[in-house]
Amino acid sequence: MNEEIRKVLESVRDGSMTVEEALLRLKIQPFEDLGFAKVDLHRSLRQGAPEVIYGAGKTAEQIVGIIRTMQENGQKQVLITRLDKESAELIRKSVPITYRPEARIGFCGSIPEPDGLGRVLVATGGTSDIPVAEEAALTAEFYGNEVIRLYDVGVAGLHRLLAHKEEIMSASVIIAIAGMEGALASVIGGLADCPVIAVPTSVGYGASFRGLSALLSMLNSCASGVAVVNIDNGFGAGYYANMINHREKKA
Amino acid sequence: MNEEIRKVLESVRDGSMTVEEALLRLKIQPFEDLGFAKVDLHRSLRQGAPEVIYGAGKTAEQIVGIIRTMQENGQKQVLITRLDKESAELIRKSVPITYRPEARIGFCGSIPEPDGLGRVLVATGGTSDIPVAEEAALTAEFYGNEVIRLYDVGVAGLHRLLAHKEEIMSASVIIAIAGMEGALASVIGGLADCPVIAVPTSVGYGASFRGLSALLSMLNSCASGVAVVNIDNGFGAGYYANMINHREKKA
Amino acid sequence: MNEEIRKVLESVRDGSMTVEEALLRLKIQPFEDLGFAKVDLHRSLRQGAPEVIYGAGKTAEQIVGIIRTMQENGQKQVLITRLDKESAELIRKSVPITYRPEARIGFCGSIPEPDGLGRVLVATGGTSDIPVAEEAALTAEFYGNEVIRLYDVGVAGLHRLLAHKEEIMSASVIIAIAGMEGALASVIGGLADCPVIAVPTSVGYGASFRGLSALLSMLNSCASGVAVVNIDNGFGAGYYANMINHREKKA
Amino acid sequence: MNEEIRKVLESVRDGSMTVEEALLRLKIQPFEDLGFAKVDLHRSLRQGAPEVIYGAGKTAEQIVGIIRTMQENGQKQVLITRLDKESAELIRKSVPITYRPEARIGFCGSIPEPDGLGRVLVATGGTSDIPVAEEAALTAEFYGNEVIRLYDVGVAGLHRLLAHKEEIMSASVIIAIAGMEGALASVIGGLADCPVIAVPTSVGYGASFRGLSALLSMLNSCASGVAVVNIDNGFGAGYYANMINHREKKA
């Protein structure tokens, strides 16, 4: 930042840049304003990952508009989460997207070759947690991670989980997804030697209070390497897993 | 009940009992009124277990009064829970009691020989849960149960728990005690083939909200044979375990 | 477990089993992986009761798949809870099941002769609690228990409850089901000499907060022999009652 | 009110009152301003009962100041609630008051002869609820009601309550006070034919959440004649009972 400003100043001193140009340069807005949304075009540079569109509550037209702005600015890879089938089909009439109903995700571009440090393991307590898991898994794959799926391994039948101890031990990051009592995160956290991202789900009834029970459980995990994202936030977990799995040596 | 009333009626018909005597008999109060407390003397008959004194919030004098009333009515075995050291010593000056500080329990009489169907296993997630566990264990012992203690076997270090798989498999009833995320109940519930009584504890901080997290976890257990008592209610769990462990064939 | 492993080891030593065979034997997975679910086939051995399918959130096809896997592995008795009428009819086209709409339960096999220690009493506070009660009652019957139903005996009309004092006194286990203020569990708990399993229901409005009021009441019961399961969890209560009612002498 | 204003207006018209006097009369403040408190002197007229001083959080000096202002304005009967022993003794040095520690109440004047429609019954679930009960009972007595105390009759030992069925049936108003599961209000509400005022108490631990459990129970009572006041609000219940017990025919 410092260097960039210095260069601008030097150009002004040298006369190779006018004051007006410099002013503009120092204040330039790194996003495009669509009126209803401000598309962030520098994000890929700033955060190393393309912009994501949260589909819930947006019309198909709005989503198409955002995608086009991105593509016109050179962004090939676009992820749309919480996208229902109907919207996906409407969007497809305007721009080519791939849609995966089990993950409620649409995307432009293609799933890249995995290039992370290791594998991302996505585990669920039950079968009802699978939609959240697929959102997490596909997000991680979209950002270049190899993903292993391990579904329906809840702690009430521990042998199902222990049968996969080796996958757990060898993973680079683990996403543990569970509703109801959410104990999966603690048990996996105690077995694994890598960071565990816990995702509470709203699966359950009665005193599960739509995910509150699982959320509190996971926050109180007595295993040390566990951090938590919002209830049902599969995307957030997949994104975070990608960040961890792409850590590199920094000066 | 039916039979008892019939006998009274027959005696009235036969003239062997006056109407006044019968009235008295039908209405007799099976408890003694101490003013501040109504001591339940028929409970042993009605529920098969002696009255218990909840010590918290009662003065040593009040407790002594209740014990004496019980003893005068033939009750030898008396249990006093939530009893602090100071009160215990004050009480001991008036009536002989045994005091166990680790369980915050005092009692008159002696621990009987176990005569239950099997063993009661008392397990805790951590060392801080031990006071609640001791309250449960001693209560169960006081009612005639053999108790096995298995402390600090929380799910974050699963091997500690699995090393005791045989004790778990062979127990008649299990009391699973844990604070924080309370996952112990689910994991044990999945391993055991006997009823599990889950006791959430107020151990923890932050989002444990004084036991709420563990309570919700245990209520939402995906393992089937798990029922829950109040936060920190070691006595309730021990008492309930005793009930289960003393089931007999009923006509 | 210990003994089984010893035998394997002795066979290896004796040469009657190859290392590969032993490895397989020690690691064999006691469940079958259907992709979306891991069917637990050893549970009957491990916990003395057949696997149960939680029907909510599963498609008819998934349920049929799980049933078939179970049946191919010799499991005759299968219980499906939270099953709506439509799914039941779809399933029936593929596998023969009996469906009981009042309990939202389907099952393969037949209701066995009761062989428990005594009777399971299922009581409700009001008529709106009956669906939860039927789930509990049918579950208990399916596992071999004689069940007595006692509906609409809420504490606001105490004489309705007291008229059945003898059934209460003679039960082996009682399931007390109530919404709103949930006082039924405490009152029955004070009358009975057997374990009471309390089931809060989401029946009510306003400050019942979908069962929270009844849940808290039951957890705070001043009667000692009361344990609680999740809101509306009729199955859990029936299953737990069965466990208690089938206790046997253990070495 | 209407009449009073009419008279003022007529006096102005007649010249028997100047405009200034009338203005004053119409605007006169029916309270005295002590700076830290505005003492309400017309309340006795307006509401048929003397002002009450809520002692908690007021210094002895402030309380003395308020009492004196009241007495100078002719108020003989003054009630001070939530008054601790120390403050009571300090106050007594300045103005003569009677102090009842078990109710944490002080008062000037004397307990009047009861003149209500009938008796106020004050019942508690346990012995720990007695301080709240005494606050209610003494308040009712101070306002001229005959009070019957019925303590430690919680629903877990129903026979203790039923032994007093006649007192319950013959009361004019009942105050039902309980912590923990708060079921007492519902059971009494079902037995009695008079209004029941339910007072949840903060007695209990764990999931009683300082009275929340009892509060919700009482609000959800399935018995119809039950209304609820704040947790531990013995005064409010006694005051409300007095209001009901002193209803008279109104034109």
Added chain:
Amino acid sequence: MNEEIRKVLESVRDGSMTVEEALLRLKIQPFEDLGFAKVDLHRSLRQGAPEVIYGAGKTAEQIVGIIRTMQENGQKQVLITRLDKESAELIRKSVPITYRPEARIGFCGSIPEPDGLGRVLVATGGTSDIPVAEEAALTAEFYGNEVIRLYDVGVAGLHRLLAHKEEIMSASVIIAIAGMEGALASVIGGLADCPVIAVPTSVGYGASFRGLSALLSMLNSCASGVAVVNIDNGFGAGYYANMINHREKKA
């Protein structure tokens, strides 16, 4: 009660009643069992008011069944609350009922002449509270009370309320109904000299949390003569008002 038993005993002694007859007499069930509901026929005697049918969650057939049982036992006046239009029309095909949609109430029999001590004032904060208010008002009328309606007098426009000060001052009981901040109860409580029954409603949005805000407000009312019933419980308030308005001198 005492007297009744004495007579039975004397008859047995005299031989005018056999032991079997006496047994029956002492244990007779004062309700009729319809299987799905236990109709309480002695309630009118016991509590001075006919049984009420809570319509929500009951089918038209069930309600007809209960009404018929009541009528066959001589009960002419029957109230059905929370009854929707469709059910009301279905019921009307079998038994003649009057239906008032604005109160969601149906009833058999007729509104009696008022015979209470005075008038019941029903006030609401806004127009959206009217359905709850009508439930309260009609209930009170059905039990023989004169009712004054005072709607849309919320505290944000205090002059609307103060314009009716005389009705407030002269009422015998007041039912104050409000959602959102629920301040109406406190303001009326400060103006009136009679008991106020506060009914929080679920009217509002956002932080009203479906009536929780109004409920807490009303429980914390700084005015003394205020007691609270459940959120939206218009019936409970009307019933309680009737009880207060029909107090009589008791021995």
Added chain:
Amino acid sequence: MNEEIRKVLESVRDGSMTVEEALLRLKIQPFEDLGFAKVDLHRSLRQGAPEVIYGAGKTAEQIVGIIRTMQENGQKQVLITRLDKESAELIRKSVPITYRPEARIGFCGSIPEPDGLGRVLVATGGTSDIPVAEEAALTAEFYGNEVIRLYDVGVAGLHRLLAHKEEIMSASVIIAIAGMEGALASVIGGLADCPVIAVPTSVGYGASFRGLSALLSMLNSCASGVAVVNIDNGFGAGYYANMINHREKKA
């Protein structure tokens, strides 16, 4: 007020007004009673702003009735909030209104020229907050304020917000609208030198608990000039902004 009463009194003294006329004058009701609603006609005088109709839960007929009463009393400017399209069209058949679907607002009269102290800035965290924002913006415009809209400037992309620093610095009042974590209010509060009105929205999922998360965030803002209105209360914010933006020197 004082002066007005004095004049009435003087007129009575002078004989230029009868006692009856004076009585009427002193008690005249400044609102009209429509039965279901009490229309407040003096509000414009009292509070400097026309009455607003909260459309939710009112029928089109009721709304038309209220509008007509207002218009007959000279009120030209009427605002109807929370008005859906269907009702708006029904109303339009009877009285001419302008309807703005994006704000769910209808109004009679026209948007006046802005005459406030400065500009009202309306900012949102995301695009889903826009309906609430439009309700706030249009309300402010309707009351005579110039409004600047700044949408989708959530704190996760700080540069989008900072690019508009000048608009923030130069605003007279700012309305900060956000769901989820609600951090927008604090960040703007730290940048601006004018009062910030924070509006939490129910936008989000999981642990946003329908706006609770944003509400708590905003209440706990560490920036000093932030006050909060109810969840989704765009109208309240616009109205409050107008009040601030029209402050004038007061004697």
Added chain:
Amino acid sequence: MNEEIRKVLESVRDGSMTVEEALLRLKIQPFEDLGFAKVDLHRSLRQGAPEVIYGAGKTAEQIVGIIRTMQENGQKQVLITRLDKESAELIRKSVPITYRPEARIGFCGSIPEPDGLGRVLVATGGTSDIPVAEEAALTAEFYGNEVIRLYDVGVAGLHRLLAHKEEIMSASVIIAIAGMEGALASVIGGLADCPVIAVPTSVGYGASFRGLSALLSMLNSCASGVAVVNIDNGFGAGYYANMINHREKKA
């Protein structure tokens, strides 16, 4: 901002400023880093008000350090909130401050002459709310506002409030402070024509849940001109009132 940067750039172009100087000027940190705190020295410029020190949780030494840094940078007026007596006395040994125990506030400098648009009215529901009120009042005075105090005017005795209707009508801003049911804000909001800042207090017991009840009430106020700050946040209210009372015409 824009202008300032332009000037720097022009100076660089003109050679009157070196690149290094310009860099420094553009990046200068407008705060001083004390290690444990970053003292904000430009705030007065940025927000038109001096920095405030939140005293709770800071040692006297830390506070002295912050004050000195401020004073060395020319800041004469410093406000320290939540300051207990002991700390105040310790601080006074190092720097001269005025301490007001009733407001728990200390300050350097002097209370300025009021120069706001009008008066700030500070009203409380009870005497226990006075500490919060004094914090608000003194804060407003410190920022140059005339303050009127109106204490103990809770809605349960409405005449106490109405007696001050003229002060309410003539205020420029009102701070309404109340615990328990918090109705004061709504009632004042309905009477006043100026913005009302509502401050819930933690005064109360039981279901007041430490201010939650008052907080929810105030957020749900049916009066339009009410915004809310955090529980017990007297400072925030005083600061916000100052902002409103010092609005000026903006270009």
Added chain:
Amino acid sequence: MNEEIRKVLESVRDGSMTVEEALLRLKIQPFEDLGFAKVDLHRSLRQGAPEVIYGAGKTAEQIVGIIRTMQENGQKQVLITRLDKESAELIRKSVPITYRPEARIGFCGSIPEPDGLGRVLVATGGTSDIPVAEEAALTAEFYGNEVIRLYDVGVAGLHRLLAHKEEIMSASVIIAIAGMEGALASVIGGLADCPVIAVPTSVGYGASFRGLSALLSMLNSCASGVAVVNIDNGFGAGYYANMINHREKKA
């Protein structure tokens, strides 16, 4: 695991290991049982990090016992969290430990040279969050990470945070610690391109509800790379940061 078992089996087959030895080997308990605690000695192997002792609720004697067992098993590096000064001094009499009061941490061994991928940035919103921050920072340092501290950079004074943009951009992992509204995590999450670990603190008052407000904010962060640990859980954050900062290429 597989390989290890194979080797044991081959040894048994070869006769180089007896069945008893093999049994022992397969079942060996990788922890030592101290009665009150089961010390985990293989954790360093299993999870790549030494055991940590949670000091709260343990006596100095218990802690000394656990340390000694660890040291006897070759563990040099031991971390004790939540350790108060008094206990630390008692422990130091038995075993040499370093104590850091600002972090409430004691440790055996020494802080190693940092060997992570990059730097761990620890940022706090205010000065009161520093104890939690120090716990996080020291934990990270103890596990071999370079830590940068950035305290008191809350979002209400954004320039304080933005002045450190380069440290934020260049960090490998960031721990964002804040109480009250917890917005720091979102703002940093939007600026950084590395994983952010959010730690809500219990700092604040009123509606912060002991950290609940910050917790919900952080879970709802609209920035994508944010995961959350328990309230005040500085250790958990430091441990998790270490895990991320030590990721390596995995096969």
